[in-house]
Amino acid sequence: MAAPSSSSLLSKAGPALRRQVLSLTDAAADRIRQLLQQRQRSFLRLGVKARGCNGLSYTLNYADEKGKFDELVEDKGVKILIDPKALMHVVGTKMDFVDDKLRSEFIFVNPNSKGQCGCGESFMTTSSAETSKRGSS
Amino acid sequence: MAPRSLIFHRFNSYVTAQIRRNHRLLSSASSSALHEAPSSSSSSSPSPSTSPDAVHLTENCVQRMRELHSSEASSGEKMLRLSVETGGCSGFQYVFDLDDKTNPDDRVFEKEGVKLIVDNISYDFVKGATVDYVEELIRSAFVVTTNPSAVGGCSCKSSFMVKQ
Numbered sequence: 001m002a003a004p005s006s007s008s009l010l011s012k013a014g015p016a017l018r019r020q021v022l023s024l025t026d027a028a029a030d031r032i033r034q035l036l037q038q039r040q041r042s043f044l045r046l047g048v049k050a051r052g053c054n055g056l057s058y059t060l061n062y063a064d065e066k067g068k069f070d071e072l073v074e075d076k077g078v079k080i081l082i083d084p085k086a087l088m089h090v091v092g093t094k095m096d097f098v099d100d101k102l103r104s105e106f107i108f109v110n111p112n113s114k115g116q117c118g119c120g121e122s123f124m125t126t127s128s129a130e131t132s133k134r135g136s137s
Numbered sequence: 138m139a140p141r142s143l144i145f146h147r148f149n150s151y152v153t154a155q156i157r158r159n160h161r162l163l164s165s166a167s168s169s170a171l172h173e174a175p176s177s178s179s180s181s182s183p184s185p186s187t188s189p190d191a192v193h194l195t196e197n198c199v200q201r202m203r204e205l206h207s208s209e210a211s212s213g214e215k216m217l218r219l220s221v222e223t224g225g226c227s228g229f230q231y232v233f234d235l236d237d238k239t240n241p242d243d244r245v246f247e248k249e250g251v252k253l254i255v256d257n258i259s260y261d262f263v264k265g266a267t268v269d270y271v272e273e274l275i276r277s278a279f280v281v282t283t284n285p286s287a288v289g290g291c292s293c294k295s296s297f298m299v300k301q
Contacts, residue, residue, distance in 0.1 A: 035274070044274075060275040101205055101215075102233050105276030 021091050022046070022073045022080060028097040028106060029076035036062075036078070045070065046090065047083035056089060056125070058108055089125050159223045163258065192219070192255055193267040194248045198279065201270040202251040205235070216245075216252040217279065219268060221259040229262060229287075233279045262286050 024032070032044055045063040048056045066072055069084040082090060094109040112125040202217060209215060218236040221229050239245060242257040255263060266284035271277065 058275065062274070101235055103276060103278035105278060 021071060021087070021093075022075070022082060023094050024075045024078065024080075025094065025096040026076065027099075028095045029078045031097040031099075031106075032078045032080070043072075043079050043081045045081040045083060046086060046095075048086040048089050058090075058106075060106060155228055156223060159228045163221075163223060190264040192244075192246045192253060192260075192263055192265070194246065194251060194253055195267060195269040195282075197272075198268050198270045199249050199251045201279075206251075214252075216254050217268070218254045218256075219259065219263060219281070220256055221262045231263075231281045 036042070036044065039062060041062040041064060043063040043066065045061050047059040047061070049059050051057050063081055066081055067084075071082040071084065071087055073080045073082060080095075089112060090108070090110060092111045096107050096109065098105060098107055110125070114125060198217075202215075205215060215235040215237055216239070218234040220232045220234070222232050224230045236254060239254055240256065243254045244257065244260050246253045246255070253268060263281065263284055264286050266286065267282050269280055269282045271280050
């Protein structure tokens, strides 16, 4: 007998894998929902860019359409797109939102992060460290 | 693997040397402040904000502080306190706080009824700087923009080095 086709396995595993890529806390989901409703936009797009003192930092922008290679994450009724370049750096990240009198910001708890800037904005992952090594050699 | 660990060790010792240097800078600043205290005035009356060494506040910063005042139910009027601590990737970092009391050696800067407090030791590192409240999608926070006393620094703007 033929083994279960790989495509049916993948389609079952697909949603579970997608859930693992990025997870949101209730606070983050509420804030995102509020922002998207207020601005009447469809998605937030999460990316990374090389800057800061320790490799990478997160970027967040509004988006209206899913790019061809964007990864769509849906959690707690909210849709986030992940830039393909950022995907391997943010796998497993938990996105939270803190709001106090002095600041309100999205924070990212990233298990891949090997070190952080003192301000917490820049981070490095093993894949980004290797990429920068390759780039300089 | 050996070269990578060697680079790491060198980087590590450079960073710890920098941290030690900055600790010495901060503690020497505090000891010299202690010696100067008796001779300088100990009042914490607002300094004129027009002098070039004053710490400036932007309109956005004032607006945000006014919002905090109006939403604050308590009677103590909160002031914004800026202090400098060692840390961050470039040696020093700014720390913001809300405070309702001043110490005798604090400097107070005022704009349109909103007060900014800087302690005597931190003041040396932020002379002439500007405090702003920046609102972005990813975060909204008080930041120090344009600090003439700082050179270089982390591009996230929360950590900086001092000019010698």
